[in-house]
Amino acid sequence: MNGAPLQQKVVISNPQGFHMRPMAAFAQLAARFESSVKVSREGQSVNGKSILDLMLLAAAQGTELTVEVTGADAKAALDALVGLLKTPPEDDSPEPSI
Secondary structure, eight states: OOSSOEEEEEEOOOTTOSOHHHHHHHHHHHHTSSSEEEEEETTEEEETTOHHHHHTTOOOTTOEEEEEEESTTHHHHHHHHHHHHHSOOGGGSOOOOO
16 A cells, blocks of 8 residues: 555544644654655644654644655554554543542
C-alpha cells in the first residue's frame, strides 16, 4: 500500500492540549513506522516524527488535527497514532491525598 495517503481528523480532548509528553509519545510512535507522517492544523502541516515540528501546531483542547500517513505500513501507523491521540492522559488524574 504505497498509493494514496490515509488521513483522519482528531479533536484534542486533553484539557492540557497536545503538550510535551503526548507530543513526545506521538513522535516516538510515528518514528517506529516506515511511512511518512504529517500532522496538520488549519492549513499548517508538519512532520509527525519531529517533536519540534509538532510544537509549532500549538494545539489546545478542542483543536482539530488531521493525521496523514503515506507508505507501506500506513494503515497500521494511522490506527496507532490516532489511537494514541484519542487515549485519555494517565497523568491528568488527581493525586491521592496522603
